[in-house]
Amino acid sequence: MIEPSSQPVIAVVDDDSVFQFTTSRMLKATKLTNNILQFSNGQMALDFLNHHAANPTKLPDIIFLDINMPVTDGWMFLDEFQKMKEKFSKKARIYMVSSSIDPRDLNRARSNPEVSDYVEKPVSLTKFSELLGG
DSSP states (O other): OOOGGGOOEEEEEOSOHHHHHHHHHHHHHTTSOOEEEEESSHHHHHHHHHHTTTOTTTSOSEEEEOSSOSSSOHHHHHHHHHHHGGGSSSOOEEEEEESOOOHHHHHHHHHOTTEEEEEESSOOHHHHHHHHTO
């Protein structure tokens, strides 16, 4: 098990409260982290990142980002993230997590340099463990 001080900070950016709840439970079940941030849209996540840009202990190591959300969707988040990422005190891996099976979404996500991978919902415990490196 990872020591608490070295546990990764995970951000879940998704407007689906059930997905947020189950994702949080599964991430904790991996025993790799208890540090989970939850945002119901991309703008809330961007505001948090901007506010904590200089504090690496607050910034996420991994971001699970939904595509379809109100206010600021996943694509808009990525556009803004790319503009502001240089001021962050640490780099985050971003995984697009979506129930969309539209090949255009898959290709768009995989062609974005900020996106590490595209993960289809529902996400299994095994997949979360794999993505967290456990």
